[in-house]
Amino acid sequence: MDRKTARFNTRTRVMVYIVLAFVYLAGVLLWGLLMDPEAYAVDYRVKFLPPGAGHLFGTDFMGRDMLFRCVKGLSTSIVIGVIASAVSSVIALAAGVAAAVVGGKLDSFVNWCVDLCMGMPHLVLLVLISFMLGRGMKGVMFGVALTHWPELTRIVRAEVLQIRAQPYVQAAYRLGKTRMQVAREHILPHVLPVYLIGVILLFPHAIMHEASITFLGFGLSAEEPAIGVILSESMKHIATGKWWLALFPGILLLAAIMLFDVIGENLKRLLNPGSGHE
Amino acid sequence: MQLEAKKISFRYQKNSPWILKDVDLTVQAGERVALLGPSGYGKSTLAKILAGYENPVKGEVFWDGAPLPKKGFCPVQMIGQHPEKAVNPRWKMARIVNEGWQADEQTLRELGIEKAWMNRWPSELSGGELQRFCIARALGPKTKFLICDEISTMLDVITQAQIWQKVLAAAQKGGLGLLVVTHNKALAARVCERIIELPKLNRPS
Ligand SMILES: Nc1ncnc2c1ncn2[C@@H]1O[C@H](COP(=O)(O)OP(=O)(O)OP(=O)(O)O)[C@@H](O)[C@H]1O
Ligand SMILES: [Mg+2]
Numbered sequence: 001m002d003r004k005t006a007r008f009n010t011r012t013r014v015m016v017y018i019v020l021a022f023v024y025l026a027g028v029l030l031w032g033l034l035m036d037p038e039a040y041a042v043d044y045r046v047k048f049l050p051p052g053a054g055h056l057f058g059t060d061f062m063g064r065d066m067l068f069r070c071v072k073g074l075s076t077s078i079v080i081g082v083i084a085s086a087v088s089s090v091i092a093l094a095a096g097v098a099a100a101v102v103g104g105k106l107d108s109f110v111n112w113c114v115d116l117c118m119g120m121p122h123l124v125l126l127v128l129i130s131f132m133l134g135r136g137m138k139g140v141m142f143g144v145a146l147t148h149w150p151e152l153t154r155i156v157r158a159e160v161l162q163i164r165a166q167p168y169v170q171a172a173y174r175l176g177k178t179r180m181q182v183a184r185e186h187i188l189p190h191v192l193p194v195y196l197i198g199v200i201l202l203f204p205h206a207i208m209h210e211a212s213i214t215f216l217g218f219g220l221s222a223e224e225p226a227i228g229v230i231l232s233e234s235m236k237h238i239a240t241g242k243w244w245l246a247l248f249p250g251i252l253l254l255a256a257i258m259l260f261d262v263i264g265e266n267l268k269r270l271l272n273p274g275s276g277h278e
Numbered sequence: 279m280q281l282e283a284k285k286i287s288f289r290y291q292k293n294s295p296w297i298l299k300d301v302d303l304t305v306q307a308g309e310r311v312a313l314l315g316p317s318g319y320g321k322s323t324l325a326k327i328l329a330g331y332e333n334p335v336k337g338e339v340f341w342d343g344a345p346l347p348k349k350g351f352c353p354v355q356m357i358g359q360h361p362e363k364a365v366n367p368r369w370k371m372a373r374i375v376n377e378g379w380q381a382d383e384q385t386l387r388e389l390g391i392e393k394a395w396m397n398r399w400p401s402e403l404s405g406g407e408l409q410r411f412c413i414a415r416a417l418g419p420k421t422k423f424l425i426c427d428e429i430s431t432m433l434d435v436i437t438q439a440q441i442w443q444k445v446l447a448a449a450q451k452g453g454l455g456l457l458v459v460t461h462n463k464a465l466a467a468r469v470c471e472r473i474i475e476l477p478k479l480n481r482p483s
Contacts, residue, residue, distance in 0.1 A: 166363065167360070167363045167364045168365050170331045171331075171377075172377060173330075174330060174331070174356070175352075175377050175379075175418075176349075178349070
């Protein structure tokens, strides 16, 4: 009974986090996408206002409202995160499954690519790709999408290889199951949870990396309201006591990332191999 | 009908020494044969090859004069040494036992499988209880040959006797061939008509 209640608790907790994260992200995304650019327009009369009733998050050195800028920026980050996660996860699933199922030369090639990408510092690779494609939205998007698949590929490949060698999978073939049936009934249900957790944990990485290269000046251009741009601007003013410029965007970004991390970690605990059927 | 291994050679990796080399073996349907050999000698490996779990590096396995079928329900079924690895931990027992055929009431009863177990997960059963499910799963109507790789080492003497009684009855009824891998010479003598020592067939360099 004890185990059951513990399980129930984890499950409800994960559900609560998922709903929270979804509401938060969907809210920010929609709000940002539908936002009138006037909301964060330049207005030199209200430079450097601290947080208050008129401007909840204060204003920056050009008098732009920080709340609206942050939301707009985070929504851009989320768009990039979603697209990058989608592309990366599709690459990872295809490459991982193909490598494990086909084997041989293809397997060596995929492993070689994975090692190549993982051997280089992630940020360096990102900056290189983004820079080559002329920075901006396109550079960031490609950079983030093309550098997040190796880890997940490795995970998917290892899972498929491991499950394929299990005696019960071999027994299923001997009991007359076809390849498709075995894939659907035995292999997919085993790989899917691990894969989904991988995708969920990939998402905050993507957002974080988008913010990082933009912060470093290799990503989105300075005019665009991006979290990375906002944070790097705020660094110039933090010495003069404009704390709100860094604090609020930082909190917004962290909240998005931590929610995803918490979901991923809890799902992992819920689906770990020791309690496979729970 | 007969199960026939012709010049089987096997090793797990290229360049590693051969575990099996030029092994020839023939067992008739309806015959009961024991396979003996020291631990780690390759008995389980040979069993896996004969049941089509592994492909031999050289040589071939024939059933009824034709190469062992790779698709469909295999007439040669194997029951392994580790029942906990032979069942999907994400499936309930009822689904597991019915994977290859609809196991009938009588088979389940004779193997001492209790109704309540059908609704459990594999992790909620003992090794011996799981093994009964693996046996039931392998005893389908299309099974013509049964390879038992140390299937009773985890059982107490009484359960062991009960399970062998059922396996032998099924073998008798269906005219199945039986290859029993074991360390237990007494069991081999009691269950089988012929005893094969693997070291006498095998010629690894
Ligand atoms: N999957 C594997 N990969 C590599 N080597 C293996 C593998 N399985 C078994 N071996 C090796 O092959 C040899 C034969 O193993 P096998 O399991 O066939 O022995 P066995 O005769 O069944 O032994 P036991 O009586 O202890 O069950 C052993 O030396 C073992 O280490
Ligand atoms: Mg063995």
